[in-house]
Amino acid sequence: xxxxxxxxxxxxxxxxxxxxxxxxxxxxxxxxxxxxxxxxxxxxxxxxxxxxxxxxxxxxxxxxxxxxxxxxxxxxxxxxxxxxxxxxxxxxxxxxxxxxxxxxxxxxxxxxxxxxxxxxxxxxxxxxxxxxxxxxxxxxxxxxxxxxxxxxxxxxxxxxxxxxxxxxxxxxxxxxxxxxxxxxxxxxxxxxxxxxxxxxxxxxxxxxxxxxxxxxxxxxxxxxxxxxxxxxxxxxxxxxxxxxxxxxxxxxxxxxxxxxxxxxxxxxxxxxxxxxxxxxxxxxxxxxxxxxxxxxxxxxxxxxxxxxxxxxxxxxxxxxxxxx
Numbered sequence: 001x002x003x004x005x006x007x008x009x010x011x012x013x014x015x016x017x018x019x020x021x022x023x024x025x026x027x028x029x030x031x032x033x034x035x036x037x038x039x040x041x042x043x044x045x046x047x048x049x050x051x052x053x054x055x056x057x058x059x060x061x062x063x064x065x066x067x068x069x070x071x072x073x074x075x076x077x078x079x080x081x082x083x084x085x086x087x088x089x090x091x092x093x094x095x096x097x098x099x100x101x102x103x104x105x106x107x108x109x110x111x112x113x114x115x116x117x118x119x120x121x122x123x124x125x126x127x128x129x130x131x132x133x134x135x136x137x138x139x140x141x142x143x144x145x146x147x148x149x150x151x152x153x154x155x156x157x158x159x160x161x162x163x164x165x166x167x168x169x170x171x172x173x174x175x176x177x178x179x180x181x182x183x184x185x186x187x188x189x190x191x192x193x194x195x196x197x198x199x200x201x202x203x204x205x206x207x208x209x210x211x212x213x214x215x216x217x218x219x220x221x222x223x224x225x226x227x228x229x230x231x232x233x234x235x236x237x238x239x240x241x242x243x244x245x246x247x248x249x250x251x252x253x254x255x256x257x258x259x260x261x262x263x264x265x266x267x268x269x270x271x272x273x274x275x276x277x278x279x280x281x282x283x284x285x286x287x288x289x290x291x292x293x294x295x296x297x298x299x300x301x302x303x304x305x306x307x308x309x310x311x312x313x314x315x316x317x318x319x320x321x322x323x324x
Contacts, residue, residue, distance in 0.1 A: 003075055005039040006068045008032055009047060013065055017054040088117040089282040092127045092139035094201070095120060097225070099162045099245035100140035100270055107289045114282045123199045124148030131275050137283055138274040140290075141200060144313040148200030155276045157291040161267035161308060163244040163260070164208075169233045170255035179262040182212040182309075189237050191217045193228065201268075205241070207311035208266055216241075229254060243268055264307050269314040 011021035012032070022029040040047050047061035057065055093100035101118065108116055119136070121127045124143065128151055130136035140159060143150045150156050166185065168175050174188075195202045195218045209216050225248060232238055233254035242248065242258070250256050272290050274283055 001042070001071070002035070002039065003071065005035040005042075006071050008035040009039060009061070010065070010068050010072060012036070012048060012055050013057050013061065015054075016056070020054075087280070088115040089280055089286065090117040090119060090135075090137045091286070092119050092121045092130065092136055092141075094141070097247040099160065099243050099268070102245045102247075103140060103160060103270070103290060107286055110289060111282070111285055114285060123196070128154060128273065131273060134275075137278055137280055138272055138286065140270050140272055142204055142269050142314065143200070143271045143273060144269075145200040145203035145311070146198075146313075148203065150273065153275070154273055156271045156273045157287060158269060159272045159290040160270045161305070161310060162270060163308075164241050164266040164268060165244055166239055166259040166261060167232065167242050167248075168239040168257050168259065169235050170257065171234065171236045172239060172257070173236070174239070174259060175257045177259055179260040181263045182208070182214070182261050182266055185239075186213040187215070188239065189217065190214060191228075191231075191238050191240055193218060203313070204268060204311060207313070208241075208309075211309065211311075212266075225249075226251070229256060232256060262307070264309040266309045269310045 008021060008025060011024050012018060015021050015024060018029050018032045018036075022032045025032070036048060043060075043064075045060040046058050047064060048055045049058050091104060093104065095101065096118070104116060104118055108114065121130060121136075121139070124139070124141045124145075125148070127136065127139035127141055131139060131154060132151065142148055143156050166174065166180055174180055174184075192205065195205055195216070205216055208214065228240065229248065230251050232240060233251050233256060248256070272287060274287070
């Protein structure tokens with residue numbers, strides 16, 4: 001159905017005159033008549049009848065009128081959904097309990113006017129493909145790793161270096177340590193069954209293990225965080241590694257301990273990735289918040305702080321990063 005003709009019909013029904021509808025729509029009265037004739041021909045019914053006072057909807061016109069108004073409202077919503085600044089900013093994160101999701105919550109509190117649509121894709125490759133296809137505005141990922149190399153047509157900026165912590169049960173030998181050096185974990189059992197080969201987080205923990213002589217066990221089924229914590233809680237030997245901002249729910253009576261890693265402090269390098277041609281205005285606000293605001297270089301969690309460690313590929317990627 002021709003929406004211009006529908007708009008013309010609604011305007012005539014509202015104003016009661018072809019002339020007034022023409023003035024409202026900024027077209028000629030002849031164009032109004034042609035649109036109405038075409039609409040009535042398409043539908044096979046008369047929609048308007050001329051009277052001494054102007055024009056009034058027929059019985060069929062009265063039946064069509066509420067649907068015609070709905071069509072115009074749907075058109076307005078469709079246009080608004082893709083108009084710059086009106087569509088929700090769609091951002092991918094690794095998981096809703098991990099640091100990138102927390103960064104977006106911080107951004108939403110700082111910019112309550114911005115509507116966010118948060119999604120979770122499996123790995124960096126899937127996120128990059130979605131950004132390139134236009135189904136995603138941005139992603140927060142570790143870039144530069146073998147499992148997360150940045151395509152040439154995308155841009156990225158380092159957003160947040162998240163300190164990694166040791167997580168143990170209350171009976172573990174290190175449970176009461178205030179802080180532990182990464183090298184002290186050599187020879188101890190670190191269990192991380194959620195590491196998927198080929199992903200950017202697998203590349204990060206491979207580099208961490210190689211740098212400090214650690215052995216990270218990835219065997220066993222990954223049933224999620226809760227079963228992992230249930231296994232750690234009573235163990236005297238098992239531990240795992242988590243990000244400082246990872247949200248965890250302790251098992252009843254678990255008494256789990258989050259222990260800082262120091263000298264140096266390993267950090268997971270989160271970067272914001274987007275397409276340079278994306279003109280969504282909220283994207284610029286997000287970039288400013290994450291990459292030049294409190295999380296940027298020199299701020300809390302900013303990268304390059306003394307006494308921190310990130311993989312070589314993260315440092316190399318950041319030195320040549322493309323910025324908006």
